[in-house]
Amino acid sequence: MISVEKIKQVLQARFGYTAFKPGQAEVIQAVLSGQDTFAILPTGTGKSLCYQLPGYLLAGQIIVISPLLSLMQDQVAQLHYLGEKSVLALNSALDPVTRRYGLAHLEQYKFVFLSPEMANQPQIRQKLQQSQIDLLVIDEAHCISQWGVDFRPDYLALKSLRTTIQPRATLALTATATKRVQADILAKLGLTATDTKQIIHSVDRRNIYLATEAVADETEKDQQLIALCQQLKRPGIIYFSSRQKAEEITVLLQQKVTQRVAFYHGAMTSQDRFAVQQQFMHGKLEIICATNAFGMGINKADVRFVIHYHLPSSLESYLQEIGRAGRDGQQSIAILLYTARDFQLQANLVTNTLPEAALIKQYFAHPQRFAAAAIPEIDLLKFYRQHGQDAAAIQQLFAKRRDEKMLALRSMLAFVQTPGCKRQFILDYFTDPTTVIHDPTCCDATQSTNLAELDLQRDPTAVVAADQQQNWQERLAAIFTTSPQL
Amino acid sequence: MDDQLYLLYLFDQNQWRRPLAIQALLKGKRTVSNLYAGLDYDLLPLYQLLPHLVTAKFQQALTQLLAAGLLVQQERTIRLTAAGVAVKEKYRNKIFLPTYYSGFEFHYSHEFSDRLFLATQVVSELQAHNRRYFPLNVSFVTQQRVKQWLQQQDISLIAERLQHEWELLLAALPVAQADYYSQFLLGHQVERATTAQADQLAGWTALTGELVRQDISHHLLHLITTQAARFPLMATLWQPLASGLLSKSAAQTMSLLQQGLSLSMISRRRQVKLNTLKEHLLEAAILLPDFSFNTYLSAPARQILTEKFAEQPLAQWRYEQLATTKLSFFEFRLYQIERRKADD
Numbered sequence: 001m002i003s004v005e006k007i008k009q010v011l012q013a014r015f016g017y018t019a020f021k022p023g024q025a026e027v028i029q030a031v032l033s034g035q036d037t038f039a040i041l042p043t044g045t046g047k048s049l050c051y052q053l054p055g056y057l058l059a060g061q062i063i064v065i066s067p068l069l070s071l072m073q074d075q076v077a078q079l080h081y082l083g084e085k086s087v088l089a090l091n092s093a094l095d096p097v098t099r100r101y102g103l104a105h106l107e108q109y110k111f112v113f114l115s116p117e118m119a120n121q122p123q124i125r126q127k128l129q130q131s132q133i134d135l136l137v138i139d140e141a142h143c144i145s146q147w148g149v150d151f152r153p154d155y156l157a158l159k160s161l162r163t164t165i166q167p168r169a170t171l172a173l174t175a176t177a178t179k180r181v182q183a184d185i186l187a188k189l190g191l192t193a194t195d196t197k198q199i200i201h202s203v204d205r206r207n208i209y210l211a212t213e214a215v216a217d218e219t220e221k222d223q224q225l226i227a228l229c230q231q232l233k234r235p236g237i238i239y240f241s242s243r244q245k246a247e248e249i250t251v252l253l254q255q256k257v258t259q260r261v262a263f264y265h266g267a268m269t270s271q272d273r274f275a276v277q278q279q280f281m282h283g284k285l286e287i288i289c290a291t292n293a294f295g296m297g298i299n300k301a302d303v304r305f306v307i308h309y310h311l312p313s314s315l316e317s318y319l320q321e322i323g324r325a326g327r328d329g330q331q332s333i334a335i336l337l338y339t340a341r342d343f344q345l346q347a348n349l350v351t352n353t354l355p356e357a358a359l360i361k362q363y364f365a366h367p368q369r370f371a372a373a374a375i376p377e378i379d380l381l382k383f384y385r386q387h388g389q390d391a392a393a394i395q396q397l398f399a400k401r402r403d404e405k406m407l408a409l410r411s412m413l414a415f416v417q418t419p420g421c422k423r424q425f426i427l428d429y430f431t432d433p434t435t436v437i438h439d440p441t442c443c444d445a446t447q448s449t450n451l452a453e454l455d456l457q458r459d460p461t462a463v464v465a466a467d468q469q470q471n472w473q474e475r476l477a478a479i480f481t482t483s484p485q486l
Numbered sequence: 487m488d489d490q491l492y493l494l495y496l497f498d499q500n501q502w503r504r505p506l507a508i509q510a511l512l513k514g515k516r517t518v519s520n521l522y523a524g525l526d527y528d529l530l531p532l533y534q535l536l537p538h539l540v541t542a543k544f545q546q547a548l549t550q551l552l553a554a555g556l557l558v559q560q561e562r563t564i565r566l567t568a569a570g571v572a573v574k575e576k577y578r579n580k581i582f583l584p585t586y587y588s589g590f591e592f593h594y595s596h597e598f599s600d601r602l603f604l605a606t607q608v609v610s611e612l613q614a615h616n617r618r619y620f621p622l623n624v625s626f627v628t629q630q631r632v633k634q635w636l637q638q639q640d641i642s643l644i645a646e647r648l649q650h651e652w653e654l655l656l657a658a659l660p661v662a663q664a665d666y667y668s669q670f671l672l673g674h675q676v677e678r679a680t681t682a683q684a685d686q687l688a689g690w691t692a693l694t695g696e697l698v699r700q701d702i703s704h705h706l707l708h709l710i711t712t713q714a715a716r717f718p719l720m721a722t723l724w725q726p727l728a729s730g731l732l733s734k735s736a737a738q739t740m741s742l743l744q745q746g747l748s749l750s751m752i753s754r755r756r757q758v759k760l761n762t763l764k765e766h767l768l769e770a771a772i773l774l775p776d777f778s779f780n781t782y783l784s785a786p787a788r789q790i791l792t793e794k795f796a797e798q799p800l801a802q803w804r805y806e807q808l809a810t811t812k813l814s815f816f817e818f819r820l821y822q823i824e825r826r827k828a829d830d
């Protein structure tokens with residue numbers, strides 16, 4: 001049994017913290033004692049630490065299954081930042097040389113991140129079987145549930161992965177899961193409620209004020225957005241469901257609000273995305289116009305506002321995204337702007353990502369014709385076909401998925417339209433037993449939002465000096481003649 | 487300046503050109519047919535100039551220029567109209583056209599930029615004695631190579647030396663280009679700009695920005711490789727990336743041929759089809775300045791070819807005209823390449 005003293009020592013030495021955030025210590029102690037664990041911790045409370053820290057106290061390897069490429073890259077970057085070099089990430093984006101090298105030396109890495117597709121490859125399973133795995137982490141575990149809005153079929157094979165590699169402990173992590181999804185996660189991983197330590201913390205983030213604002217049309221939405229960006233304390237993030245809109249609004253805000261705004265989306269090169277993150281982390285950017293590709297691993301503590309320009313696809317995504325505000329515990333705000341048209345817009349986006357009945361039929365009639373297609377819908381079909389499903393069964397499955405997604409979107413609409421406390425609405429949705437004491441710092445259910453009272457009003461006299469444009473000589477000097485850090 | 491006007495500089499008033507071949511060349515698709523088109527259109531150096539070119543965008547630009555009457559189409563080929571020539575002249579000084587770009591010579595220039603910027607960041611952070619930072623996200627292989635490179639250097643002098651080499655390099659560029667390019671440098675407490683930010687500041691479109699970046703990176707590589715003694719650090723960073731003009735496989739074929747092996751022996755040894763090896767030869771014929779045509783084109787074959795095509799412009803030659811002879815397409819193409827090169 002590893003003592004609490006020892007754990008705290010590592011926390012201080014490796015991570016530079018003196019205290020744990022709620023839930024972290026419990027999870028860490030459980031996995032260190034070899035206990036299978038299921039943890040729901042709200043976003044922004046340092047979920048990664050729950051497997052990073054045990055890595056320094058366990059002899060074997062830590063395997064992390066991570067569903068999104070951008071998330072994985074951020075998680076790896078975090079470990080590098082902390083000075084950890086023994087990190088390997090295997091995913092479909094890797095070039096073949098790197099992948100082969102990584103696979104050949106897999107057992108030498110302390111932390112191994114795998115996409116679910118990679119974790120299902122026989123070669124990798126074989127390698128893992130020969131290694132000593134002390135902790136298998138399923139990150140974003142809600143992706144395993146077919147009831148969940150982010151369902152990923154590859155996650156279904158994780159149960160057999162567990163059987164194959166026999167980890168000393170398994171840790172399923174998520175920030176949001178309804179009761180139904182929670183039960184499904186355990187079942188799909190082959191865990192039982194009785195043998196699994198369940199650490200469930202409230203999804204509530206009390207320091208984030210919740211507001212929704214109805215506007216007549218896009219013009220009014222843009223005006224309201226400009227006004228908010230002028231009034232609110234910065235930095236902040238604005239989320240969009242369209243890349244093009246994120247770029248357009250960036251130009252608008254540059255003209256009307258501040259030069260220190262940039263866009264961020266998945267179609268940018270990784271180097272440009274890196275540049276935006278770096279500028280934002282260092283305070284050179286005050287506002288980011290982003291799609292949901294932004295921020296999975298962004299650890300900026302002082303984000304004061306998150307604005308949604310479009311309706312999020314589910315309460316789960318909404319909660320994830322607003323969770324990037326106020327990680328320092330200071331008062332922050334989430335504002336959702338919407339017009340009557342937004343629901344339909346989002347409904348189209350949501351259902352477009354699922355294969356239509358006609359495509360399913362075509363695919364099953366001539367799967368070889370689609371061999372070279374790089375479309376997510378086809379990948380999905382390929383997966384099901386390889387797992388022995390026929391066209392009729394899949395059609396039914398997708399019809400159901402479509403219904404689930406629409407249901408999730410409708411819950412978003414219900415949230416917007418609820419006359420009651422918005423925070424209570426979210427907690428009820430996630431069957432969180434916490435009872436909210438609604439007051440003027442909670443949400444805009446009973447009064448209109450007062451930024452001054454929330455201490456979120458930007459000092460109108462505060463002038464941010466424009467960045468001095470450096471010539472190349474000055475820039476080189478800044479790069480090379482640095483004074484050592486104290 | 488609209489981006490689509492750049493396309494006018496890829497077409498000609500007299501020569502009918504295949505837009506698909508031009509697009510493939512810009513994207514860096516190395517097939518003999520694309521390479522020959524590049525040779526025939528005098529566009530070979532633009533190989534891989536726009537690797538991320540989106541087909542739909544390219545097509546859309548063509549459609550616009552055709553609709554505006556600046557280009558005219560005949561089956562699958564396109565050429566400039568008189569109006570197109572006039573517009574091209576009018577914008578000659580307003581549009582950026584790469585001058586240093588050399589797609590085959592510096593095939594791995596992108597990889598080199600990754601290494602150089604990462605190396606610069608690492609040196610800057612070393613200088614500041616800071617270990618906690620996010621390194622530029624580049625491929626694993628690039629990280630390893632930079633690490634190895636760093637281990638070979640004298641750490642106590644590296645910052646001063648690297649700064650000096652950067653100064654020499656950037657001073658060699660036009661000031662606007664040096665200021666532009668220096669914004670992508672990053673280091674301790676120095677953030678790099680995104681391409682969109684740097685383009686906006688310079689007042690350039692996304693395409694102009696990309697052309698400028700490509701040209702600068704090849705300009706710098708040109709300096710580094712021709713004056714290696716002035717740029718010892720950067721030259722050692724580039725050295726492992728230097729490749730010949732040929733693809734790896736074609737280079738291997740040529741080297742075995744030089745050792746005296748026959749094509750059929752090479753085919754057996756490398757488990758490569760004879761036809762593929764002939765394509766390697768054609769690639770070499772197009773790209774190498776000193777390719778020995780006589781070795782692969784017998785005197786009798788040359789005799790027949792010369793007679794057949796004596797009175798005909800090169801663009802109209804058809805292999806079908808050789809139906810009554812025993813000459814192969816390979817020999818036909820080889821002769822065509824030789825003649826096309828002699829025309830320049």
Ligand SMILES: [Zn+2]
Nearest residue numbers: 421438442443
């Ligand atoms: Zn409330």
